[in-house]
Structures are given as structure tokens and as C-alpha cells.
Amino acid sequence: MKKNDKKRKQTILIVDDSEINRSLLADMLGSDFTILEAEDGTQAVAIMQQEGSGLDLVLLDIVMPKMDGFEVLAVMNRNGWIKDIPVIMISSETASSCIERAYEFGVTDFINRPFDVWIVRRRVMNTLMLSGKHKKLVGMVTDQIFEREKMSNLMITILSHIVEFRNGESGMHVLHIRTISELLLKSLVSKTDKYNLTPSDISLISTASALHDIGKIGIPDHILNKPGKFTPEEYEIMKTHSEIGASMLNDLDFIKDEKLVKYAHEICRHHHERYDGNGYPDKLKGEEIPISAQVVSLADVYDALTSTRVYKPPFKHEKALEMIMNGECGQFNPLLLECINDVKDKLVAELQVSSPGKIAFGDMRKVTDEMLQKDELSTSARTLTLLETERIKTRFFAELSHEIQFEYVSEPPMLMISDFGERKLGLDEITMNPLDDEKVKKTFSEKTLKAFADIIRKTTPENYTFNMEMPMPLGGEQRWTRVSGRALFSGEPLVRTGFIGKIIDISSEKAVINELRHKATHDPLTLLYNNATAKELITRRLIENPKRDYVMLYLDLDYFKTINDTYGHNFGNDVLRHISDKLRAALRKDDIIARVGGDEFIAFFECHKTQDATIKRIFDSLIEPFRNLPLSVSIGAAQTTDGARDYESLYNNADRAMYEAKRGGKQGVRYYDATVTEEFPTVTVIDEPNKSENAALSFLSMKELTAFLRETRKVHNCVHVFDATAMTKFAADKNGELGKTDENCEFFGAGRDSVTERALMTKGRVCDMAFRGGDIYQSTALYVECGGKPYVLEVVEPLNTEVLSGVCDTPEIIAMIDRRGGKQYMDVSANAYNNNYYEEQLKNRTDFYNVAAIRLDVDKENSEQRISEAADTIYSCVRGIDALVRRKENEFLLVMKNVGEERFDDVIKTTEAALKKTGAKVRVGSCRALGKLEILVEKAEKNIGKKR
Amino acid sequence: MTLREFYEKIGVDPTNVLQRFGGSEAMLGKFVKKFLADGTFVQLTEAMEKKDWENVFRAAHTLKGLSGNFDFLKVYDLSAKIVERYRANDFDAIPPLFDELKARYDETVKYLTEFCSEN
Known part of the structure; x- marks a missing residue:
């Protein structure tokens, strides 16, 4: 319990709907108390929720609006508050059923109207006194259990380390010392109060006793575990263990102020002191020796005598006592000798119990557990006080960090927000039934509340946290906030009992994000959406509203390039901005307008009866002269009613309709319809x-x-x-x-x-x-x-000489061919068409009728180089329009048209000669006929090496 | 008008009430004055007009407690009767009781006002 309890004014909550009654009672109680008032049950519950154990008493009226006294009692029972906060009912009721019911609900007393100063005071004082005692008792018990529990856990950890490490026999020894010390101390306090020992001290000393020999850790092994007698030198070393132990504890900087450690220190250093001053290390005398050390040294001696040691067998209990009484083991406090004599019977019995498996610690623990499980301790005053402190702390920090904290309990429905939030949001600190509260409804839109409720509803005991961003009026200004929190669950099965969380103003953060988002989704020049965003928005709108029909306009500004070139880019930009302003003005806010290209725009909106008029209006507004420059625009329109329900189709339809409009002489509007449904060819944009x-x-x-x-x-x-x-x-x-x-x-x-x-x-x-x-x-x-x-x-x-060889625009042509057939048509090293081209483009043709097959015999070494050279040689002998195909590894086809027989033969001869001149081994076959090229080639190949 | 004179006017011996207030005329006087500012009777009147019996009950109950505190016995008795009638579901009996209560209440208020103006 807090020592300053007496200084603190006790707090009394008066719950009565009549102001006169409340002030009467307050006056009657006088200035000795802090008085809180509540006008009705809901306010009362709210105050209890907030104040917790800060309330010492509640005076409760029965008949009240909103929530009556019995309902308040029901809430207090559900939450377990009734155990900690005494309630006095105020009533003019004398019906015994009513009084009985109130007592069943746990009220402590009744005050009847009309109020009588003396009775009111007396009853209040009595109740406070009783409850104070009750709280104090609960506190004491809890404190003690708490202390013991905490300390023995600590001890067991320390000891198990030290003891297991060094000295096998001490395992039992420490248990015995503990038991004996406790017995001695209990006996001692029954004889005298001069040592001022509380039950908690007894517990601490007994526990600390286990540490009396920890200094032995610093004694060399050969001395510590020596079977025979010590030499004087060895004995001197052995004696240092008490100082070593004490300084070990002294070195524990962070816990040396713990009471337990202080006791342990006394015990370690002084448990070999003797009452007559003949002990060590400080040769303290009589009461100079701390009582803890006196008790433990006696216990130590007794246990040493009755236990087996490497150097001696155990003495019997009676013999040991006799030796102690006779001073054979040094002088002890006569009062303690009296004590050990008093407890000698218990000693034997208890020591038998304190053996492994049946350890006293364990028993104590069991008792503690039992007590802790009793519901009287479950929400003890101590816990509530701790909670209260926590609450003050978090509120303070919340205010510092400019967070608004909130808490909602569903029974009864009540929303609490921190002081800071109260000021910022303009809500009351406590709102009962917040969903029906006018202020709350005014502060948050219905949509926001619903979204919030949905999020809360989604929480589960496993996924209890939530996060959402929402607009909120903070300090009278609409701000973006992030609301994070967690839902609370309790009971069996778990049910949601409320939630807690905080609200952080993220407007500035949001503003940055919004700006970035805006940049990413909008065209910087016109501030309309960009193409990608329009696509996303339109797609979403189409999916979300499957039953609605929409129209998409594709607008293209005619002659924009000229405008740009003539008047400069700045002017061109002004035109684009002008167009976008016009579009914005003509359409509604929810309609989607985007700049999808240099001078191209799309607009997307729901179909309506007067949409033709709207489009006409848009068109008219766009062709109005801008700074005296007449503008011209072509518009294509496509509707979902045409069956196109996705962005791509609408876009394509509108685009095509726009081209129809352009073809129709520009400056016009064209709806997409059957006449533009034909597929346009795949456009090959080469460059x-x-x-x-x-x-x-x-x-x-x-x-x-x-x-x-x-x-x-x-x-x-x-x-x-x-x-x-x-x-x-x-x-x-x-x-x-x-x-x-x-x-x-x-x-x-x-x-x-x-x-x-x-x-x-x-x-x-x-x-x-x-x-x-x-x-x-x-x-x-x-x-x-x-x-x-x-x-x-x-x-x-x-007849471009470079057409067939592909020299001209080679990359373009290859790219084009690639796109067409997905295959390369050129043989790179020969700079000629390859067999793909032959197979796909040539072999079925009937318009070439002069074919020569040229087969080369090339060394494998440098073969590609040789082929390339051969191709060059062939090219030098033929016309530019003649096609050369590298059909096989070392075979070319030379395909010629528009050439006479003589000329053809001439070309073959020249080519063959030229090739041979370069040192190539070559054979040629030819064919001149009408028919499919494939057949001609077959014949030419057959003719290789044959004389024509 | 002294406090005692006021009580005489409404036909009540103030001995008991004074005793309950620890014999302090000052304290009793202070609270008696508050009775004037109390809105319970207005609430009662409003509830009567609407025949909102539940609120009639609540207001009468409060008035009973208040007047009891100060030993305004006539007001106390009549408001107690209204509470009683409500609990017996005998709503028809309430209006005449209210009329009588109003007369007593007005009388008390009248003297109380006089007392207040002089103290």
C-alpha cells in the first residue's frame, strides 16, 4: 500500500439526477473528500471506467433517466468493480424487495431520504473505513505473495547455478538453512519486537539465507573439498569466503538496493561472527551482528552438525542441540538459543520435509497460486493502482506526441478519448452510445463511421489489429488521419468487448503522397489523367458498374503540329491547356478525362439521354477560336451499347471512329458503328x-x-x-x-x-x-x-538496286519481316535472303522463270568468310533486282526475272567464271521455264554440273 | 422573513429538518433557496401535458425526494401519491393529484421567494 494514503483525499462519486440532491450530499460530506458528480447512470459508469480504483466510494441514486441505479450496479458487477468500489444506495424506497435486490448486487449500505447530515457522514465514514481496511488487507497479502514469488524465483535461479557448480552437498544444505532460519525467525518475532521484523522480512531473510556460502565459489577446489583437516593457512583461506560472498553481492550494482540483496549481504559477511566477538571477519559483538546473520549462523551450525561432511559423520539432533547450547560451536544470542529450543520438535519434522521432491518452495508456490486464483485477488487494489499509474503515463505521452487516444467498450457502449483528443475533435471525453450521439455524427460522416465499423467487425482474436486512414475534423480543420488500434476480446468463447487505439494526424505526410500520386497519375501539362490512369479508372468503373452504359470520346486536335511549328511550343501548350479546360468545364466531376497523346484526349462518361447534346456542346466549345486562332477537332465516340465493355475495345472503337471523322474531312464527330467495324490492318510502324x-x-x-x-x-x-x-x-x-x-x-x-x-x-x-x-x-x-x-x-x-539485297534500310526491313513472319529472312554473312525467305515467300511464286543453283565447294575453315566473298562476287555479276538466296550451307539460288534467255545464260557464265577466278570450286545448274519457282529450283539443282 | 417564519407559513415545524441539517439554519437556508431554481416541477408539468406517465413518475419521484429533504410536507405527500398511483397503473388518478400539487407547490414557491428576497 502507498504510504501517502492518509494525505490523499478520498474520492466519492455522487450519482443523482437532481442537482440539489448532489450538492446537498456534497455539502454534508464537507471538504474532507474529493467529490465527483454524475447526473445519470451512464455518466457514472463512464467516470468509473476512467477513475478505476481512484474512486473510494459511490453514492448511488436508484431512479434516474437513461440508466438507473440497478443498471449501474449490473455494469459494476460485470466488470468486477463492485469488489473494489463500495456503493451506498441513496433512496427513499423502503420496499424490502428493492433493498434486498440492492444488497444482492453488492451494495454496502443504504442512505434514506430525507438526508440527515449526521447519518450521511457516519455511513460514509464507516463504509470508507471498512473498505480501506479491506483494501489494505488485500494489498498486504498480495504484496507478500508477490515478494515471495518474485524473490524465490530469483534465488532458485542463482542458487541452482552456484550450487550445482561447486559443492554437491550444499544442495540440501541451502534448503535446510532456509527452513531453520524461517522457524527461528518466526519464533523470534513471537518473543520480541525489538528487531522490527515483518512477515516480509522473515521471508526475505529465509530466502537470502540460501546465499550465505556463495563466497565459497572463490575458494580453490583442493581446499574446499579437502577430506581431512585444514592446515592453518588453508583455514585462513577458507575463512575468506564470507568476505568474498559479500563483495560479490556488493558488485551487483543494479540490484544491490534490493532488500533481499541487502539481507544476503549481511548474511554472507557476518554468518561466521559470534555473539561474544570471537567470530570472523569483523569480530562483531552481540547486537552489532545483524539479526539476519545471527539467525543464519545458528541455522548453519545446526545443519552442519546434523549433516554428513567429508570430515565427519552426522550428529543426532539432540547431540547437536546440546553442543550448540554448550557453546561448543561458538557463542550465540541467548534469545536465539531460546528460540531453537522452542522449535526443536518442529525442526526435526520440517527438515524431513525439506528434501528434494518435497521442497518447501514448491509448497509455498502452491499456496500462492491458490490464493492468486481466488477471485478476491484477481482485480486487487494493487493491480488497479498499477493500472491507474499506467493510464496516467500513457496519457501524458500521448499528449506529448500529439496523438489522440481512444477507447471503446461495448458494455455499455461508451467511447472515451484522451484530453488532447477531446480538445482537438471537439467531442466529449466520454460519449455514451456514440453511434447515436449527435456530436459524433456531426464530427464523422456516416460513410466514415460505416467504414470504421466494417474494419472493426473484421477483427478476430487472431487478427486483432486494425489500421485505416480517414478524414477527420481536427481543431476545426479537415485533416487526414491514420487510425490504428486493436480490438479487445475476452470471455469464453472470446467475444469482442471493445477496442483501443490512437489517431495520428498524417495530413502533411498524406499531402506528400497525394502530390506524388497526382504526379504519377496526371499529365503535368494539362493536369488531366494520363493514359495509364485513365485506363485503370475506366476499367474499374466498367467492372464496378456492369449494368450501366458509358460512352468514350476520342478527341484529336487537327493540325496541331502546324500550330506548334507556327506559333511555338509555348503557344501549343496553351492550346492543350485550353482544350483540357474546355473539356473539364463541359463534363461532370466524376467523368474521366485524360490526355492520351500529344494532341489526343479521351473523355469517358455515363450514357444519358442528352449525351448527343453534351458531345455537341463539347465539340462546339472546342472549336471556338483560341486567341483568334480557329481550332479544329475530330471526335470519335464509342459506346458500351455497341457491345464493347472493356477499355481496349472502347478505345479502339473510339479511335477508329475518330479516324473516320478525320477522313470525313476533319472537324467533326463520328460515332463508332458498323461502317467502321472492319478491322484495320495491323499497322507496321517501322521507324x-x-x-x-x-x-x-x-x-x-x-x-x-x-x-x-x-x-x-x-x-x-x-x-x-x-x-x-x-x-x-x-x-x-x-x-x-x-x-x-x-x-x-x-x-x-x-x-x-x-x-x-x-x-x-x-x-x-x-x-x-x-x-x-x-x-x-x-x-x-x-x-x-x-x-x-x-x-x-x-x-x-x-527497280531499286538495293531493294532486294536489303542493303537499304536493312534494320527496318529485317524488323518488318520479323514482325510479319517471326523469322529472320536474311542471311547475315552472305548478305542474301535465307531459306526461310525462300520457303515462305518465294517457292510458290510463278513470276520468276530464270533460276540458277550455284553450289560451292568450300573448306570448312573460314567457310563463312568464303561464302560471304562468293556472294559479293555473284552480286558483282548480276542486276540489283535479281534475288540471291542462300538456300543451303554452300548453295545459292539466283532468281531472275525480266531477262532474255541469252542474257540469262550470259549472267550464269560470267558469274561462274568470276567465282572460279577467286579460287572457289563451283558448280552451277540452271533452269528457265514457266511454273512454280519450287519446281524450277528442283530442276536447276538436278542440272548442277550438267552442260546446258 | 426568517427561515422559521417561512416554515410556519407553509405549515411545517422545522425542528426535524433542522436536526437533519445538523442544526444549521445557514445550511438549510442555503439549500432551501436552491429549490427555487430546480427544474423538476417544470419537467413534471410538461410530462403531465403530454400524458407521458413515465416521465411524470420520474419527475414526481425526484420532487418527492427533494421536498422530503426540506420537509415541504404537502408537496412531499402529493408527489408521493403520484408516484404511488403510477406504480399502481392508476393514471386517471394522477391529474387531480397534480392540480392539488401545483397549488401546494405554487404556495411554497411564493413564500420561498419572499424568504429569498429578504435573505
Whole structure:
């Protein structure tokens, strides 16, 4: 128990709904008490919850609103408070059933109305006194058990180490010493109180007695366990054990102030002192020797006499006592001799018990356990006091760290928050039935409360912690907070009885995260969503609302490149921002708007009856001139009602519809429908990385374009210009002037899979090749803008000497071929087509009718080098359009078309000769016929080495 | 008007009540004054108007306790009767009792006000 109990004013809680009654009682009790008041039962319970054992008494009215006196008693019983807090009922009721019921609930007394000062005071005082005594007793018992338990555990640990280590016989010895010391001490306090020994001291000394010989650890083995008598020198060394033990304990810095250690120190140092001053080490005399040491030295001697030692057999009990009484083992305190005489019978009996297996420690432990299990001690005053201290501590720290702590108990439903939280949140410290409380409802949105309740409901005894982030008004300002805590469970089976936790303001942290998140999800220029985020949001919205229909708009700003080039990038950026502002203004907050490319936007919103009007409005607002510059936009619209219920399909449909709109002459809106359902060909964007380079190709006027075409015509024979707005194609003459297109080039026209179309869609450069009319062409289409309008330049290269060899644009062509067939068509070392190309592209063709098979006989050494050289030699003898295929390891096919028989034979002869000239061993077979190439090749191979 | 005179006006011998207040006229006087500010009777009146018998009971019960403390015996008796009638589920008997109580209460308040104004 606390020593300052008397100083502390006792606290009395008065629970009565009438203010007059409360102040009357408070006045009657006078200023000797700290008075707390509660207007009704719920407040009373809340105060009890908070104050715990800080309450000394409750005066409780019965009839009250909200929660009456009996309900309060029920709560007190459920929580076990009734055992620690006495209750006096105030009542004008005289019905015996009512009084009986109250007593059953554990109330201590009754005060009847009308109040009488003297009776009120007397009853209160009596109750406090009784309960004080009760608490004190409980405290004392608990303290003692606590002390013993704690200390004996400590001792057993220490001793088991020391004793087991050195001296086999001491195992029993320490147990005996303990038992004897305890008997002696008990007898001693019954004879005199001059040593001021409390039961706790007795327990401590008995326990510490076990340590009396620990100094022997410092005595050399050969002396300690010597069977015979000690020499004087050995005896001197042996004697040092008491000092060694004492200094060992003294060195235990951190626990030397423990009472137990102090006793142990006394015992170690002085248990060989004798009452007449003839002992060692300090030759103390009489009462100079601490009583602990006096008792233990007597116990030590008795046990030494009655036990076997290496140097002697045991003496009988009576003989040992006689020797002690006669002073044969030194002089002892006469009072102690009296004691040992008194307990001599018990001594024999008890010592038989204190043997291994039936250890006194164990018995004591059992007793303690039993007592601890009794419910009277389960929530002892001591525990409550400790709890109270903890509560004060945590509150203090919570306030320092600016945390709001909260606690919720479900019986009765009550929410408590720390003082700091009370100020910050504007809630009361205690709220009964918080879910129905107006203030709570005002502070937190219904959504927040529901989310919180859901989280709590998910906790289990295994997963009891929770964490959530939610907005909260702190200090009148909406802040982001993190709420973490744990649910509490108790009972059998476990049920959730409430939760505790804390609220931390994470607004600044959140702000940083939000900023980062915003950066990651938004386009920095327009602050609209970026493409990836739009995709995620739209996908989620489609999944979460499977029954709703949505529309997606794909918006493309026409001639943006020109705007950029003409007015500069800053202006271009302003245009994009302007467009996004317009979009934001035209749509609702929940609609999804994103910038998905340079001048491309998407907007996503739910279908509604007036959506056409909305789209029209968007369109109209977007084509309004911006700083006097007329804008033009093409919009494609796709709806989920078309069957596309995922982002990709909607996006593709809207995108296609947008191109339809563009093709339809730009500046328009086009819904996706059956006419745009045809699949576009897979677009081969060969040189996307160069797009930016080509972006420079934009012309302000036709005059500029003509100048450019003239330059191009100097290099390329066939240059066409496709006007995407007018869907018309022109051919450029030598002066760059555009005239009507000639028929030869028509197949590169505006067909869906043409390079022109693909260049238009990718706004880039597309390169492809084609076999047409028996000839091979390479065509390059380049998207350009002229006067803000889109055009495509086509450069067609018939008979390009570099087409087939793949020298020109090699990486591009290989890449293209790769994408098509997934296979490499080129043989790198020979710089010729490989067999893949032959198998997949050539062998079924019927338009080549001159084939030569060239078989080389090459040394394995440097074979690739030889092949490469041979290929070079062949190339030097043939035309650029002739195809060379490395069909096998050391065999080439030379495929020629548009060549006469004579010329063909000539080429073969020349080639063979040239190869032989380089030192290669070569044989050639040829075939000239109509039919599938495969068959021709077969024949040519058969003809190898044959004379034509 | 002294405290004793006040008690005489309402027809009560203050000996008992004074004894309960430890013989302290000052203390009794202090609390008697608080009776004026007490809202229980207003609550009772409101509950009566609504025929909210449960709250009639609660207010009457409180009033009974209060008036008992100060030995306002007429008010005490009548509020005790209302409590009793409520418990007997005899709600019809309550309104006439209330009317009588109101008269007694007003009378007490009237003298009490006089007493307060002079002390």
C-alpha cells in the first residue's frame, strides 16, 4: 500500500439526477473528500471506467433517466468493480424487495431520504473505513505473495547455478538453512519486537539465507573439498569466503538496493561472527551482528552438525542441540538459543520435509497460486493502482506526441478519448452510445463511421489489429488521419468487448503522397489523367458498374503540329491547356478525362439521354477560336451499347471512329458503328523512333511543299502526294508541281493497308515493299502537314538496286519481316535472303522463270568468310533486282526475272567464271521455264554440273 | 422573513429538518433557496401535458425526494401519491393529484421567494 494514503483525499462519486440532491450530499460530506458528480447512470459508469480504483466510494441514486441505479450496479458487477468500489444506495424506497435486490448486487449500505447530515457522514465514514481496511488487507497479502514469488524465483535461479557448480552437498544444505532460519525467525518475532521484523522480512531473510556460502565459489577446489583437516593457512583461506560472498553481492550494482540483496549481504559477511566477538571477519559483538546473520549462523551450525561432511559423520539432533547450547560451536544470542529450543520438535519434522521432491518452495508456490486464483485477488487494489499509474503515463505521452487516444467498450457502449483528443475533435471525453450521439455524427460522416465499423467487425482474436486512414475534423480543420488500434476480446468463447487505439494526424505526410500520386497519375501539362490512369479508372468503373452504359470520346486536335511549328511550343501548350479546360468545364466531376497523346484526349462518361447534346456542346466549345486562332477537332465516340465493355475495345472503337471523322474531312464527330467495324490492318510502324525527326516536315504553304517535292524528284523518280482532306492523290513532276496521278502507282494509293494510310494513322513514316506486275517496288510514305492540313508523301522506288539485297534500310526491313513472319529472312554473312525467305515467300511464286543453283565447294575453315566473298562476287555479276538466296550451307539460288534467255545464260557464265577466278570450286545448274519457282529450283539443282 | 417564519407559513415545524441539517439554519437556508431554481416541477408539468406517465413518475419521484429533504410536507405527500398511483397503473388518478400539487407547490414557491428576497 502507498504510504501517502492518509494525505490523499478520498474520492466519492455522487450519482443523482437532481442537482440539489448532489450538492446537498456534497455539502454534508464537507471538504474532507474529493467529490465527483454524475447526473445519470451512464455518466457514472463512464467516470468509473476512467477513475478505476481512484474512486473510494459511490453514492448511488436508484431512479434516474437513461440508466438507473440497478443498471449501474449490473455494469459494476460485470466488470468486477463492485469488489473494489463500495456503493451506498441513496433512496427513499423502503420496499424490502428493492433493498434486498440492492444488497444482492453488492451494495454496502443504504442512505434514506430525507438526508440527515449526521447519518450521511457516519455511513460514509464507516463504509470508507471498512473498505480501506479491506483494501489494505488485500494489498498486504498480495504484496507478500508477490515478494515471495518474485524473490524465490530469483534465488532458485542463482542458487541452482552456484550450487550445482561447486559443492554437491550444499544442495540440501541451502534448503535446510532456509527452513531453520524461517522457524527461528518466526519464533523470534513471537518473543520480541525489538528487531522490527515483518512477515516480509522473515521471508526475505529465509530466502537470502540460501546465499550465505556463495563466497565459497572463490575458494580453490583442493581446499574446499579437502577430506581431512585444514592446515592453518588453508583455514585462513577458507575463512575468506564470507568476505568474498559479500563483495560479490556488493558488485551487483543494479540490484544491490534490493532488500533481499541487502539481507544476503549481511548474511554472507557476518554468518561466521559470534555473539561474544570471537567470530570472523569483523569480530562483531552481540547486537552489532545483524539479526539476519545471527539467525543464519545458528541455522548453519545446526545443519552442519546434523549433516554428513567429508570430515565427519552426522550428529543426532539432540547431540547437536546440546553442543550448540554448550557453546561448543561458538557463542550465540541467548534469545536465539531460546528460540531453537522452542522449535526443536518442529525442526526435526520440517527438515524431513525439506528434501528434494518435497521442497518447501514448491509448497509455498502452491499456496500462492491458490490464493492468486481466488477471485478476491484477481482485480486487487494493487493491480488497479498499477493500472491507474499506467493510464496516467500513457496519457501524458500521448499528449506529448500529439496523438489522440481512444477507447471503446461495448458494455455499455461508451467511447472515451484522451484530453488532447477531446480538445482537438471537439467531442466529449466520454460519449455514451456514440453511434447515436449527435456530436459524433456531426464530427464523422456516416460513410466514415460505416467504414470504421466494417474494419472493426473484421477483427478476430487472431487478427486483432486494425489500421485505416480517414478524414477527420481536427481543431476545426479537415485533416487526414491514420487510425490504428486493436480490438479487445475476452470471455469464453472470446467475444469482442471493445477496442483501443490512437489517431495520428498524417495530413502533411498524406499531402506528400497525394502530390506524388497526382504526379504519377496526371499529365503535368494539362493536369488531366494520363493514359495509364485513365485506363485503370475506366476499367474499374466498367467492372464496378456492369449494368450501366458509358460512352468514350476520342478527341484529336487537327493540325496541331502546324500550330506548334507556327506559333511555338509555348503557344501549343496553351492550346492543350485550353482544350483540357474546355473539356473539364463541359463534363461532370466524376467523368474521366485524360490526355492520351500529344494532341489526343479521351473523355469517358455515363450514357444519358442528352449525351448527343453534351458531345455537341463539347465539340462546339472546342472549336471556338483560341486567341483568334480557329481550332479544329475530330471526335470519335464509342459506346458500351455497341457491345464493347472493356477499355481496349472502347478505345479502339473510339479511335477508329475518330479516324473516320478525320477522313470525313476533319472537324467533326463520328460515332463508332458498323461502317467502321472492319478491322484495320495491323499497322507496321517501322521507324517510330524517327517520328520526332520527321515531325519537322510540315509546310506552311503549297509553295513550300512544291519546293520540297522538286528536291525530292531529283533523287526519286516517282513521288506522289496524297491530300488526306480531299482524299485525292497527285503525282509530282520534275518541278514539284502536282498533277494527276499516273496509273502505275495507283496500287500504293489510299487502300486500307497501303503505306499511305498507315503513315496517315501513325503520323509517321512507313516503309514497305511489294511485288506488283512482275516487278518489285519499295514504297515509303511520309506524313507531312501543309498549311495545317494532313498530306502524305509517297516515294516509290521501282527497280531499286538495293531493294532486294536489303542493303537499304536493312534494320527496318529485317524488323518488318520479323514482325510479319517471326523469322529472320536474311542471311547475315552472305548478305542474301535465307531459306526461310525462300520457303515462305518465294517457292510458290510463278513470276520468276530464270533460276540458277550455284553450289560451292568450300573448306570448312573460314567457310563463312568464303561464302560471304562468293556472294559479293555473284552480286558483282548480276542486276540489283535479281534475288540471291542462300538456300543451303554452300548453295545459292539466283532468281531472275525480266531477262532474255541469252542474257540469262550470259549472267550464269560470267558469274561462274568470276567465282572460279577467286579460287572457289563451283558448280552451277540452271533452269528457265514457266511454273512454280519450287519446281524450277528442283530442276536447276538436278542440272548442277550438267552442260546446258 | 426568517427561515422559521417561512416554515410556519407553509405549515411545517422545522425542528426535524433542522436536526437533519445538523442544526444549521445557514445550511438549510442555503439549500432551501436552491429549490427555487430546480427544474423538476417544470419537467413534471410538461410530462403531465403530454400524458407521458413515465416521465411524470420520474419527475414526481425526484420532487418527492427533494421536498422530503426540506420537509415541504404537502408537496412531499402529493408527489408521493403520484408516484404511488403510477406504480399502481392508476393514471386517471394522477391529474387531480397534480392540480392539488401545483397549488401546494405554487404556495411554497411564493413564500420561498419572499424568504429569498429578504435573505
